[in-house]
Structure formats: C-alpha cells, structure tokens
Amino acid sequence: CVSFPSPECRDLIGSGRDRKPNALVQVAVIDPREQFLVSHACTEIVEGSRDPLFLTGVTFPPEYPASPETLVKLTVYDVRDKARDNVSKPLSVSFLGSATFSVSDLLRSKDDQLTLNLRSSDGVLAVGTVLVSRVNMGEMEEGDMDHITADVQQAQKCTLVCESSQGTPNDKDNSPLTSAVFKNPVCKVYKFQTVDSKWMLVREQMEECTLSFSIPRQLLHLYIQEDMRRIQELSDLGELSPHWDNLRKEVIARYGQVIAVYQETLAELNKITGPSFKPSCSKAQRYLEFIPINLHTQRMRVTCPRQTDAFYDVITVGAPAAHFQGFKGGGLQRLLSRHEAEKKSTAYQCIYYSPEHTAKAQEVLHSVGHLQPLISGLADQLLQAAQQHSMAGLREALKTLAGKTEQFVHALKDELVKSALLALHAAHQRGQQGQSQPQNPDSPMVNQDSIPCHKEYDEEEWDRVWADVAKSLNCVIAMVDKLQEQEPININQEQPIPKQVLADVITSHNPEGDWREQLCPLLVRLKECVAEVVVRARRAMTFVLLQEAACSIPQGLFLKQRRDVVFSQALAALACGFVMRLYAGMEDKGFLRQLHLVGLVAQFESLLSTYSEEIGMLEDMEVGISDLHRVVFKITQAKTDDPCDLQPLVIGRRDHYTVEVPLPRLAFQTLPHEIKEGKALQVYPVLFNVGINEQQTIADRFGDISLQERINQRNFEILDSYYKSLRDKVPSECNFQTQMDLKDLLGTLGQNVVTKKRKNVEILWLAGTICRRLNGIRFTSCKSAKDRTSMSVTLEQCALLRDEHQLNKDYFIRALDCMRREGCRIENVQKNIKCRKYAFNMLQLMAFPKIYRPPEGTYGKVDS
Numbered sequence: 001c002v003s004f005p006s007p008e009c010r011d012l013i014g015s016g017r018d019r020k021p022n023a024l025v026q027v028a029v030i031d032p033r034e035q036f037l038v039s040h041a042c043t044e045i046v047e048g049s050r051d052p053l054f055l056t057g058v059t060f061p062p063e064y065p066a067s068p069e070t071l072v073k074l075t076v077y078d079v080r081d082k083a084r085d086n087v088s089k090p091l092s093v094s095f096l097g098s099a100t101f102s103v104s105d106l107l108r109s110k111d112d113q114l115t116l117n118l119r120s121s122d123g124v125l126a127v128g129t130v131l132v133s134r135v136n137m138g139e140m141e142e143g144d145m146d147h148i149t150a151d152v153q154q155a156q157k158c159t160l161v162c163e164s165s166q167g168t169p170n171d172k173d174n175s176p177l178t179s180a181v182f183k184n185p186v187c188k189v190y191k192f193q194t195v196d197s198k199w200m201l202v203r204e205q206m207e208e209c210t211l212s213f214s215i216p217r218q219l220l221h222l223y224i225q226e227d228m229r230r231i232q233e234l235s236d237l238g239e240l241s242p243h244w245d246n247l248r249k250e251v252i253a254r255y256g257q258v259i260a261v262y263q264e265t266l267a268e269l270n271k272i273t274g275p276s277f278k279p280s281c282s283k284a285q286r287y288l289e290f291i292p293i294n295l296h297t298q299r300m301r302v303t304c305p306r307q308t309d310a311f312y313d314v315i316t317v318g319a320p321a322a323h324f325q326g327f328k329g330g331g332l333q334r335l336l337s338r339h340e341a342e343k344k345s346t347a348y349q350c351i352y353y354s355p356e357h358t359a360k361a362q363e364v365l366h367s368v369g370h371l372q373p374l375i376s377g378l379a380d381q382l383l384q385a386a387q388q389h390s391m392a393g394l395r396e397a398l399k400t401l402a403g404k405t406e407q408f409v410h411a412l413k414d415e416l417v418k419s420a421l422l423a424l425h426a427a428h429q430r431g432q433q434g435q436s437q438p439q440n441p442d443s444p445m446v447n448q449d450s451i452p453c454h455k456e457y458d459e460e461e462w463d464r465v466w467a468d469v470a471k472s473l474n475c476v477i478a479m480v481d482k483l484q485e486q487e488p489i490n491i492n493q494e495q496p497i498p499k500q501v502l503a504d505v506i507t508s509h510n511p512e513g514d515w516r517e518q519l520c521p522l523l524v525r526l527k528e529c530v531a532e533v534v535v536r537a538r539r540a541m542t543f544v545l546l547q548e549a550a551c552s553i554p555q556g557l558f559l560k561q562r563r564d565v566v567f568s569q570a571l572a573a574l575a576c577g578f579v580m581r582l583y584a585g586m587e588d589k590g591f592l593r594q595l596h597l598v599g600l601v602a603q604f605e606s607l608l609s610t611y612s613e614e615i616g617m618l619e620d621m622e623v624g625i626s627d628l629h630r631v632v633f634k635i636t637q638a639k640t641d642d643p644c645d646l647q648p649l650v651i652g653r654r655d656h657y658t659v660e661v662p663l664p665r666l667a668f669q670t671l672p673h674e675i676k677e678g679k680a681l682q683v684y685p686v687l688f689n690v691g692i693n694e695q696q697t698i699a700d701r702f703g704d705i706s707l708q709e710r711i712n713q714r715n716f717e718i719l720d721s722y723y724k725s726l727r728d729k730v731p732s733e734c735n736f737q738t739q740m741d742l743k744d745l746l747g748t749l750g751q752n753v754v755t756k757k758r759k760n761v762e763i764l765w766l767a768g769t770i771c772r773r774l775n776g777i778r779f780t781s782c783k784s785a786k787d788r789t790s791m792s793v794t795l796e797q798c799a800l801l802r803d804e805h806q807l808n809k810d811y812f813i814r815a816l817d818c819m820r821r822e823g824c825r826i827e828n829v830q831k832n833i834k835c836r837k838y839a840f841n842m843l844q845l846m847a848f849p850k851i852y853r854p855p856e857g858t859y860g861k862v863d864s
C-alpha cells in the first residue's frame, strides 16, 4: 500500500499574466497492463498561490492493485470560478501542467521525495514543479516531515505527501481479521500543522460492513422461526370455546401472513450480491427495509512525531426507521404508546396484558423450553453416575440438577401463570359445553367469555403441581444422602477402592439393590412432574399471548413488524460498532476488563429534526436504540481463521438476542478467562438528538421539541448511571483525573439537556466526548447518514485534532474544508447518489450552525 500525503508545487505559472493561480492537483493512475488512465484522487484548491501546498494527499487502499510499475499522473489546474452552488454548472478550470512518475520512482527516491517538472500540454514548456513525498503512517520520527515544507511562511506551498503502510508491523486497519467483516476501504491522507509548527499526518479510512446484510438475514430467519413456534404453541392449546377458537384462527392466519412476507424478503435478500451497504436512495425499498441505511465505519488515524498513533472510530448510519411503512401516524414510540392506551381502554372487554406481562409470558415459555431438556439431561447424568457407583459423580450431577430445578420452579411460580391457567380453564370449559359465542368481528372479546371466572376451577391445583416438582427433587436428594450414608468410609480418599472390594461393599452394604435401581423411579417421577408443569405453563402462557394478540389485531402485528424492521437496522449497526471496537481493543487489558465487568456504552448521535416526517423517524429510532439493551455479546473461538468462520452469529428471540463474535484461535487465547468462558457482555445504548437544519428552525419557533428534550434527558440519566457503575466496578479504568474530567463533562451535559437553547449542538459534542472517554462505541446518524452526518463526523475529527493533537488553529477551518471537500465523506456521497455534492441548498445551509456548513462548491441539490 503506497500513498503520498499532500503534494507541493513551486513556481506555478498561472493562466493570466499576473494572476496567481487557484491550484488543484488531480491524481490519475495508469496501469501499465491496462494502459488507460483512471482518475484516483484530487486535492483541495489552494487559492492565489504560485507555491501551493496541499493538505490533501493520496493513498491507495490495501486492496488497490498498485505495483511498482504503476504510473501516477499529476495534473495541475487553475480554478477560475470555484463558487458553485449548482451541481449542473461544471467547475471552470484551465490546465496548467502535468507530470508523471512510477510508484517505483517514488519508492527508490532519495529522502522519499521526488521533484518533477510540470509540462505544458505539448509536453515542452516547464510551467513549474511539483514535489511528491512519501511517508509511512505510524513510523514518523521527529524531522521526518521537515522535507515536506520548510516553515510556516511557506504554508501555501504545494507538496503532495504520500503515505505508505508498507511494512507497518501492526496494521490494525487492514489485518486479515478486519477484512473478513469490513470491506471496500476508501482512504484519504492529509497533513496538518500543529501549534508548534510541526506536521501531523492524518489518515481517514471508511469501509462497508458485511453485517449490513448478514445481521438482518439472520434476524429474519429467527423472526420466522419464532413466529412458527408461536403458531405451533397456539395449535397445541387444544380445544377452546368457539369464540377463542375463532380468535386463534385469526391470529394464526395473521402470523402466517407475516411469516410469508418475511420469507419473501429473506429470499430476495439472499439473491443480493455486490456492495455491503444500502444506499440512501434505496431507503424505502420494500425488500431492503431490514437493512440499515448507508452503514459505514470511519477511522481517523493520527501520526505525530515521536508519538504512538492514535485512532478515532465512528460508525455512520441512517436513523433506524421504517421508511417503507412511512411516517403518517408517527413512529414507533408514539404508535406503541397510543396502541397501549387503546388496549387499556374499555373498548376491548378483555384482560389487559401490559407489555411487561407479555414479556413475562414469553420469558416463561423460553425458560420452560430451555430448562426442561436440561433437567431431563441432568437426571440421566445422575442415573449414569449411579450406575458407575460414583458418589462424586452423583453429588456433582445432583448439585446442578437441584440448581436448575430450583430455577425452573422459580420461573413458574408466578401469579401470571396462575391467573392465565384459570382463564384457559374457562375457555376450555366453554369449548366443551359447546356454547356459541359472539361472532361479530367488531366486538370479539365481549363480556364474561373473555374474563374467566369459573367457580369449579381448583385454584390450588397449580400450586400443587409445581410443588410436586420440589417434592420429587427432595426425594432424590434424600435418596442420594441415604446412599452416601450406606457408603463405606474410605479413609484414604486418594486411594481408589479395588474393584473386588467395591463389589463386596455394594452387596454387603446395599441390600436394597443397586443405586441406579433406587434412584430411577424417583427421577422418573421428577421428570413426570416437570413435564406436567411444562404442559400447563406452556398452554397458559400461550393463552396470554393469544389474548394479547387477539386484542391487538391488526395494529399490534403491524407494530411488531415495524419494530422488527427498526431493530434489525439498529442491531446491524450495533454489531458493526461492537466488532470494530473489539478488534481495536484486543490488546488493551483495561478495556477488556471493563468489557466483561461492566459492558460498553453505545452512543448514538442523531441530527434529525423534530418536525414533519423526521419526527416519525426519531420516534422509530428511539425505540430501536432502546431495544438494543436486550442484546448481549459473547466472544467465541472461530473454528478456523477462514473469513466465513469469523462472521458474527445471532441467536435468541425477540426479547433477548446474543451476538456471538468469533475470533481466530490465537487472538481468542489472549482474552481474559471470563470472556473466554462465554460471559455475556452488556451494551448500554444511549441516544442524543439535536436537529440542525431549516426544519428544526421551524420546530424551534413554532413546533414542539419535547420529543428531543425528553430523549436527551432520559438518555443523560442512562449515561450518568453507566459512568457511576464503571467508576464503582472498575476503578482502575477511572483514575482520579479521568473521574474528575468525566464528572465535569457529565455535569455540563446534565445542565445542557435541561437548558432551553435552540440547536444546542454542544449536547452532541459533550456526549461524544464522554463516550470516547468511556471507551464506548460512537455512532453518528441523520436521515441517510450522508450529508448532515458528514458535516458532523468531519467536525468531530477536526475537533479531536485540535483538542488531542494540537492542531494549529489557523489550520482548523482548512482541515475541515479539506476533509469535507476531498475526504472520505464526499466519497460516501458519491457512493450513495453518484454525485459529489452534499444535498443542501443555500436556504438549508443558512439555518445550519455555521460550523456545520460545507465549503463552497461542494453542495447542491441533485434532481432525482
């Protein structure tokens, strides 16, 4: 990988007599085998200078097929009219001169520097020179950049600096591990001056992520499985009263429709090959609705003399929202609370099950499904130990069996199960009596049929059934104790008793037969009791879910689908951020400790306005981000180092997902044992929103901004409590100074979220800074993560250069403009809409806080 940060030109002869040119250098590559010219990069424009020094450089991403024979052509233009706000008007430029060199020329050059004559179009006249320098990222010594430019006075000189990551020992950006998940890198390099007139090298790398598609595909598969299971459970409810039976049929039919739609979507997604991101213009495409919009990672790497390189990562993604379904009635947050209120209202004469109740019902279903086979397996293990006459084996298996059985009893000892059983009993009774029920679809759940109150139902029965489980476990424990008492005491525990002696002991001390025989009936009984409880609990909980589904058809299922869509987008982004953060922190012991002891903050910055359709997007996003707290991560050891085996895997159900992240064996071995043993790693999602565009101006003046205020206040509390638990659980990660800084920052953020101030972007800056200090995962979002997001990401990068790397203040705006004009973000725009213009018009920009406005000539609306 060869790259050269920032060219420098000297003695340029402008196109007008005394006019100093506004120079820009276009870099094209000629592959000797292909023999055609491919435009590769472009510098920013340096105005009115014969000796321009460009801050934007050239780099070839690792996958780029550059060889020593590759020729690089530099063409210098004079820009006549750079003030363009209209995309259709081309940039008015005149050719000044060009020069060509090969990659090997640069690699062999003395001091890693080439000085080339710029030739006029006929190749005869020298119209100035261009200097090209090569620098390795991460290997810069004091003085390394000196040759690039002599002093501050010459800051207008034009050097093309090239970066080379050749031979970098630990290239975190481009290891085989990262390239399994991150694809199609776009790289840019710059050099900027520090306050003490030194130079820093800055490298941006933006990539797509395979998880954009793989997480939604896996989720769709899990959604389908879960809904199929639900249908099966509903069918297993057996005979019901005609009223409930009709409702069940209706619910099953609706589930069937959802499954069919999801299967169709999955089939379409499976056909897709090509780029690993969904462009902004496809945001409302039906088959792509589960895919996050324009998901990319971006890493800024900073190399300063005599310092280890610093990395700053951010994930950019369009707000997780259901664009295909639209925002007419608002987004999830509003739709869900309206729906809950309607369900509660007396219009439906059925039992109201709150979201907590339905979550509980699902949890019980999950627990029984998970624990029953476990208990049964442990019982078999116990029998095996009995057969082998192993007291240690017996004790061991019994301990686990007792633990799991207690867990089982605890999960089921719930009032909800009891009351649901009563309701189900009534529904069965009516079914058996064959009573006809109201068939009017407008009043499906009227009067006594929906609220069971059956006199003959034995309310104690359920208590007896699950108490039987505990009793039969006690019998098993007592029997094992008894067997132990009968066991001869072996004084020397280390010495195994010889086989013959053992046989004598068994026959003499165990008159009632062998251990297995004595335990077997008790364990069979335990299994029967567990099975009895499972059948009842499963049906009771399924009935709760049936009632809930029946109450909410069709709106409840639409909302479920909407939530599935939004969650899928949010999870894809989170998984991408988690993987990026993990890969970057694998050698950082403190970070790994924090990861397994507390978990990570995932901080989402959003720039949506609280006006018109974007309110709906924000309402979707709020629920999508908050739903991420139901996700945990686990690190596993990959079967092989093959890229296919390094893809994260999602398991679980709507209420709880686990994302397993495989690591190659060697990397896995270095992790703390807690992580290696599969500890669930938590994430704490937080969302902060500040609208910045013209729509927000209207909202601020005439609209309602309570949504934004509420989100920011609530999420501040989550962030604050995360900080407190980190401080308490991993004090080593929070030394005194960090603690004081974080306390101050949180204090200021706390004040800002309650202060009434329009477009208070400080909230975003503070939240971002706090997240970075907390080793968290940073996300930036707007509608499509293309325009406003680009302004914010570039601003954040320059602010980091200023605050953490002493960027010279005279270079702040230049650096910002360079990144916005020629950096990765304009490439992001190009990838999305095939045009290098941020989609802003003048009116919109006037409404932006100044620092969010892109440089002239880089914006304009494209007619779609």
Ligand SMILES: O=P(O)(O)O[C@H]1[C@H](O)[C@@H](O)[C@H](O)[C@H](O)[C@@H]1OP(=O)(O)O
Residues within 6 Å of the ligand: 280, 782, 783, 784, 785, 786, 787, 788, 789, 839, 840, 841, 844
């Ligand atoms: O990336 P965004 O900022 O969401 O892009 C907006 C842009 O800010 C706005 O000016 C323009 O009118 C479009 O709405 C852009 O959204 P698209 O989703 O159409 O790219």
